[in-house]
Amino acid sequence: MLTPASRPIIQATLPLVGARLDAITARFYDTMLGEHPELLDGLFNRANQRSGEQRQALAGAIAGYAVHLLKDPAPMDPVKRSGQQLVERIAHKHVSLGITPEQYQLVYDYLFGAIAIELADVLTPEIAAAWTEVYWLMAEELSGREAQLYAANGNAAVWSPWRVVRKTPAGTHAMSFVVDPVDATAARPGRPGQYISVKVRMADGIHQTRQYSLSADAESSRQRTFTVKYDGEVSRALHDDVHVGDVIELSAPAGDVALGDSDRPVVLASAGIGCTPMAATLRSLSDQQSPRKVLALHTERRAEHWALADQMRQDVAALPDGQLQLWFEEPAEGAHHGRMSLKDVALPPRAVLHLCGPLGFMRAIRQEAIDLGIEPEHIHYEVFGPDLWLASA
Structure with a gap:
């Protein structure tokens, strides 16, 4: 938790730091990767660097963690806490790349070097100390959770x-x-x-x-x-x-969005290549002959673009209580015409919703689901690449 001395400083400076985080993270990555180009060999994705998505995700994570500390001063349980999604998502991604605790010091050195330059007009020792505290609280929680995930892999090799x-x-x-x-x-x-x-x-x-x-x-x-x-x-x-x-x-497999053990109905909504985790979920449910009600929803521009059509159709058909609905922007037999909308769907009560696809699609479907009565805590999403949803939350 934040110390009493740091809390009012973070609260007062969060708007200013948030407004300059893009510049801070841009300088951070440019400097660190410029001086350590070896980090681009197998660790940092250079396409995400070019697009700016990685620095947006980092900026969002830092700001989001600071907001969480201000909202919830109690110690955070790594499994059950209000800010679970942020740390859990980053920890899984780090474990899939082999991030080590020692690298947090390297990141700190370059990140706070960037802060010193970008906030030179306002930075005081007290502000620097408070944001240092935020960083290390986040780093310690992440490295602790990552240690648990590495241990669960049962293999020291990443x-x-x-x-x-x-x-x-x-x-x-x-x-x-x-x-x-x-x-x-x-x-x-x-x-x-x-x-x-x-x-x-x-x-x-x-x-x-x-x-x-x-x-x-x-x-x-x-x-x-x-x-x-x-x-x-x-x-x-x-x-x-x-x-x-x-x-x-x-x-090793990673990711915090996975089908849980429950008797709740399952709704799987995907767009484009976002069908991939849904296809694996359908295969598992089909293999188990799960008695759960399963509703698979998928949307594409054209029917022939659907990457895993045969697999998903077969697995839905093999389920005791499975149903498939499709949306194609170009008309096709047996499918809705246009983009997916849950207004066309009879959602089962108590459903768990899993989403994967472009951010705009997921945001729209999530809001429709909430409007139709699905509780937000039972809505889960997966993002391919840096999580810009969390960054903009």
């Missing part, structure tokens, strides 16, 4: 080699990869809705990483399946340069 055994087109713009472990090291099973990080050597020799949802058989320890849209540097390299028989590096 990365392990997997061989591509199948590579098949999925819709018109995506490719599914099925990989088997190269060695006998035990691989931890995942949970439906989780992702793995994939590390690929690029043409210039630099390794780049990106997270991909497990799209089938998430609970297997002997095989991984993930589906990749042809979009972005790493994804294009996987499509164009990685072939059956090649070996790639994968992290």
